[in-house]
Amino acid sequence: MDEHDHTQHKHTVDATPNVTEASHLHSDEIHTGHEQHAHHAHMTHDHASHQEPVPHAPENVAAKPPAAHPHEHEHGTAPAQDHGKMDHENMEPASGHAGHHEHMVADFRKRFWVTLGLTIPVTLLSPMIMMLFGFHLDFPGANIVVFVLSTIIFFYGGKPFLKGAMDEWKQRSPGMMLLISLAIVSAYIYSTFTAFFITGSDFYFELATLILIMLLGHWIEMKSQMGASKALEELIKLMPKVAHKLDSAGNSSEVSVEELVPGDRILIKPGEKIPLDGKIFEGSSTVDESMLTGESVPVEKQPGMAAIGGSINGNGVLKVTVEKVGNETYLAQVIQMVTNAQQQKSKAQGLADKAAKWLFYIAVTAGILTFGYWLLAADLPFALERMVTVLVIACPHALGLAVPLVNAVSTSIAARNGLLIRNRTQFEEARKIDRIVFDKTGTLTEGNFGVTDIVPAEGIAEKDLLTLAYSVELQSEHPIAKGIVRKGEADQLTPLEVKDYQNLTGQGLQALVNGVLVAIVSPGTMDERALAYYRSKYAELAQQGKTVVFVLKEDRLQGMIAIADMIRDSSYAVIAALKEQEIESFMLTGDNSRVADYVGKKLGMAQVFAEVLPAEKSKHIVALKEGSKKVAMVGDGVNDAPALAQADLGIAIGAGTDVAIETADVILVDSDPQDVLTIIRLSKATYRKMVENLIWAVGYNVIAIPLAAGVLNNQGIVITPAIGAAVMSISTIICAVNARLLKID
Structure with missing residues (x-):
């Protein structure tokens, strides 16, 4: 046959x-x-x-709400739901995560303003501030007022950090929450003892301002991020x-x-x-x-x-x-694969958390050594004061703003360049990408059929051939017919009069065009009718994965037209640019191998994987990661969701399905693959600025922690909370200014 x-x-x-x-x-x-x-x-x-x-x-992608900050509330990834048991009538997937997160942003905002209001009197009653600005404010029970206000600040303003610290402790993964909690708990307990039981300087001012700055940093970061993923809900909605x-x-x-x-x-x-x-x-x-x-x-x-x-x-x-x-x-199996991949990815730590983890270890070690040494060399009150000073200084105020301020500026730049960042941790890793995997349909291609070749018969003008096909196909809504219609409209052709339109089952279609019988048929129909055609040219086009139709007028061949899913113009540029950066590009598609190989060859891709199922797509991603390679995936369909979740960086085309958009870490609003290059450049620039800010935020700890521990106490040099606060303020201002200087090349 x-x-x-x-x-x-x-x-x-x-x-x-x-x-x-x-x-x-x-x-x-x-x-x-x-x-x-x-x-x-x-x-x-x-x-x-x-x-x-x-x-x-x-x-509307741009309308999606901001993301829950991981420290305040960890959303456990929902298990795959049994579709046969779901209550569809009462299901409102869009309202769950998004509404909850909006409430969380409002909650952080409220905690910040309440804490700010309480911090003002604590600041005015701080001995350090009174000494610094040369005023005196005292009244009976002042220490009780400061204690009460600081207690409210500690339990109300510090609640998100204390809860986050418990989660980090249970997960054996110290980060920002545990470092902040270590500082505020030690400051609060020690200050309470100095207020009622022992002699010493309190840390109420440091406690209040640290919580205030950290609340501000987390509020800024939450506002700059997108909403928690609704990928599973979107899959169910299908x-x-x-x-x-x-x-x-x-x-x-x-x-x-x-x-x-x-x-x-x-x-x-x-x-x-x-x-x-x-x-x-x-x-x-x-x-x-x-x-x-x-x-x-x-x-x-x-x-x-x-x-x-x-x-x-x-x-x-x-x-x-x-x-x-x-x-x-x-679809339930796709949901399960997405769930598994997202659970693995959620364990990743960002740069700020990695820095905080090491500061936590340093603070605990330095605090214990300081307390032990001064307990033997001096007395208990002095040992306690030195230890608490070390623990408070080890968590600099600027650390709470160093990364959030950069993230806020980075998010703004991304939005102006058509990017929406959903997962900041994975976005940070984009700078290290070694391989980028592209889906074909709707990503490298437009997802719409278009005319690629017009081959008129001898003596027939190309325009006349296309006009005949355009006139007949105007009557059809089939995707391939639409490709011919788009070409006719682009060439501003005038359609001819069409009557008696008929579908020829298993063969094609025909109609009377200006009273003449015109048919558009398949190669099989040409063979059945024993009509001659350019077999070598047809074989060449078919080998490229193109769909070929033949136009007949009164059973005489007028020519053939090849149609294919059109490659985006920007796809050529992005693959070439990735090669220059020594980043390998791969194609991973469920489409047939002839079509995929043709597109891959045209674009010059490193390797093409065709006729791949969703489960196999995620397996290919795992295989491409071997050798510690960082892999990004760019896709737009439900079939891409498991691979998007499995990749180190999932990138969704904005015009794609909600499922792909909700699964991805970054969304290309303009649906332009060339924006992948912007992601890499912005990630590198953002990371550089984060490192600079972290150096400003914690760099002085190299000097401050030993001085706070009292290593030069015998020489009369010891850092007090007042000096520490002044240095922290300067580093915070530097971080804020430096973040505003972020830009991409």
């Missing part, structure tokens, strides 16, 4: 056993029908009765709530998807989403699986073939036997 004679093309599907583990996907189910050539789907399309399915439109169940007599009734069990038979009408995974037992149609599998051309479905829940039915009516429900469905 000639491979292009699709009227005789048969498809068989082996029975696939039920999946018992959510992490496993069956390739034979997903790729059923992939081997059919693109023009077959076009030629067997019922143009006359086509109903264009409504695509899953992403929400599934229909109801299905048309068929009884034994063939009558349909609308039921909730939760009521369906394996073996039930359901009806899928034109344009509807397929509710669950199953096998088609009656009917034929084209099904759009691009969002799930990455196959750019709608797949022709016949009885005996698999139907994937979440894919969109085309023009035909399908009857399907349900095979999988709940956690066994394809």
